[in-house]
Amino acid sequence: MDNLPIKMRAHGVDFFYGQHHALKNINLDIAKNHVTAIIGPSGCGKSTFIRLLNRMNEMVPNTTLTGKIYLDCLDILSPCIDPAEVRRRVGMVFQKPNPFPKNIFENISYGLEVNGIKNKQLIEDRVVESLKKSAIWDEVKDRLHDSALRLSGGQQQRLCIARCLAIQPEVLLFDEPCASLDPISTRKIEELILELKKDYTIAIVTHNMQQAARISDYTGFFLLGDLIEFDKTEKIFKAPHDSRTEDYITGRFG
Amino acid sequence: MNQNTIQKIGFGFLSFSVIATISFLFIIIFFIAARGIRVISWEFLTAGPRDGMTAGGVAPAIVGTFYLTLGAIIFALPLGIACAIYLCEYSPKGAVVNIIRLSINNLAGVPSVVFGLFGLAVFVKFFNFGASILSGSLSLGILVLPLIISATQEALLAIPHSIREASMALGATKWQTIKKIVLPAAVPGILTGTILSIGRVAGETAPILFTAAAFYLKGYPKSVFSEVMALPYHIYALMTEGVYPEKQTAIAYGCSFILLVLVLLVSGLAIFIRQRQRSYYHG
Known part of the structure; x- marks a missing residue:
């Protein structure tokens, strides 16, 4: 990987849902301040993989995980690490916008409050800052105390991004963030991701190959739990090494 | 066709x-x-019965029903909500929890007079609370516990998993997630359960028959250990005892009317609160 600084590293990761072998010996590096896209057909394990990076999958009962995942030099799977600590440093935006049934301000301040920040002024500053960074400030600045559920889908998703940014994570994980959005909202989210990579390390799961091509620097192609190919996005889309990758990106299956 | x-x-x-x-x-x-x-008259609402229950008012029964209902809800609401939270959010999924759920649902089907007998044996006799507001409230509370638990469980299950995930992904603990995200969103549903319970408690006769209710008392209860008059029991007494059935029947209808209005008022208030919460939480 061109000797770029690595922010997260999966090393020999296997994952099981009960007996089902969902991820097989995955080795993948996520470069700092770059966008890494994970593509592949439904059920290939791409969402499962990204949810390992902030330890969300351990809330699913009856699963087994082996291998190592590092955040910088920290082994995040080590039993002495608090998963909440990992999640503070590795934020996540989900497939469907999932704002809390609270007002817009509270949606952002919640993350700060649960992490022990009590200073009102600091909270207020962070809320404004995160809303601005997520390119939604102009749309909501006059109605911060309205229910977040009154926002449109695209606005809700940007609010969810703002909610992540407020607790100042280092890595942002996006799990098909545009799957339920219209093309205009999708474009806004994509522009935002490109803007955010200056300050954050980003991994995005997407079904949309054009999206991966547009916004990512590196792309990994998953198929049936295997990481088939992982390379620079340009390379994956112009001259894939593996014929299965080529078949998928040219639309022959998936 | x-x-x-x-x-x-x-x-x-x-x-x-x-x-x-x-x-x-x-x-x-x-x-x-x-x-x-x-x-219904001012006297009917504010005075006690006189002339051997054939005249006067039913104020002590109104007050008694109020105390009994309040006591039952104070006892059953926190307990029921806590129980539902544990069953829904914390308990490991499996056979044991299913059996507990099933038992709670079955408890809801137990005839209310059984709770009366249970109250008599446990609260009145064993704990020696005597026939009192305390014994009556506890018996009524146990009666509505299953109702509150299942209503709360329904409300909790209706909260989408996605917002719990969102909260956990921000580094919140499970406890913080439940307290600050899940419970507030479940309030409208829990309120519905509470409304139903209040109506049920206010109208029950059998559980207070042996544990709290008195046929006739001079004056108002002085403490939680006092016996009380209660509207449903008063109706029952008016219709089954005494020597002036016509006069007593009229008073019994008056009591029924008051009971009906009280329950409708409480329900109305709770529905109002619930709607306000709903419109806030659901955009």
Whole structure:
């Protein structure tokens, strides 16, 4: 990987849902301040993989995980690490916008409050800052105390991004963030991701190959739990090494 | 027969069912109101009974019902909500929890007089609370626990998993997630359960028969260890005892009317609160 600084590293990761072998010996590096896209057909394990990076999958009962995942030099799977600590440093935006049934301000301040920040002024500053960074400030600045559920889908998703940014994570994980959005909202989210990579390390799961091509620097192609190919996005889309990758990106299956 | 005719017959049957149900409801309300409203006066609402229950008011029974209902809700609401939270959010999924759930649902089907006997044996005799507001409230509380638990469980299960995930992904603990995200969002549903419980508690006779209610008392209860008069039991007493059935029946309808109005008022208030919460939480 061109000797770029690595922010997260999966090393020999296997994952099981009960007996089902969902991820097989995955080795993948996520470069700092770059966008890494994970593509592949439904059920290939791409969402499962990204949810390992902030330890969300351990809330699913009856699963087994082996291998190592590092955040910088920290082994995040080590039993002495608090998963909440990992999640503070590795934020996540989900497939469907999932704002809390609270007002817009509270949606952002919640993350700060649960992490022990009590200073009102600091909270207020962070809320404004995160809303601005997520390119939604102009749309909501006059109605911060309205229910977040009154926002449109695209606005809700940007609010969810703002909610992540407020607790100042280092890595942002996006799990098909545009799957339920219209093309205009999708474009806004994509522009935002490109803007955010200056300050954050980003991994995005997407079904949309054009999206991966547009916004990512590196792309990994998953198929049936295997990481088939992982390379620079340009390379994956112009001259894939593996014929299965080529078949998928040219639309022959998936 | 063509499909449209079948559909029309189907819809016809469905709307008939709704109309029949609503008619029963209105007939009951009208019947009670027409007979009850005649005896309602300022004295009826504020004075105690006199002349061997044939005149005067029912104020002590109103006050007694208020205390019993309040006591039952104070006891059962926190306990029921806590129990539901544990069953829904914390307990490991499996056979044991299913059996517990099933037992709670079955508890809801136990005849109310059984709770009365249980209250008599446990609260009145064993704990020696005597026939009192305390014993009556506890018996009524146990009676509505299953109702509150299942309503709360329904409300909690209706909260989407996605917002719990969102909260956990921000580094919140499970406890923080439940306290600050899940419970506030479940309030409208829990309120619905509470409304139903209040109506149920205020109207129950059997559980207080042996544990709290008195046929006639001078004055108002002085502490939680006092016996009380209560509206439903007062109605029962008026209709089964005494020597002036006509006068007593009229008073019984008056009591029924008051009970009905009280329950409707409480429900109305709770529905109002619930709607406000809903419109806030659901955009």
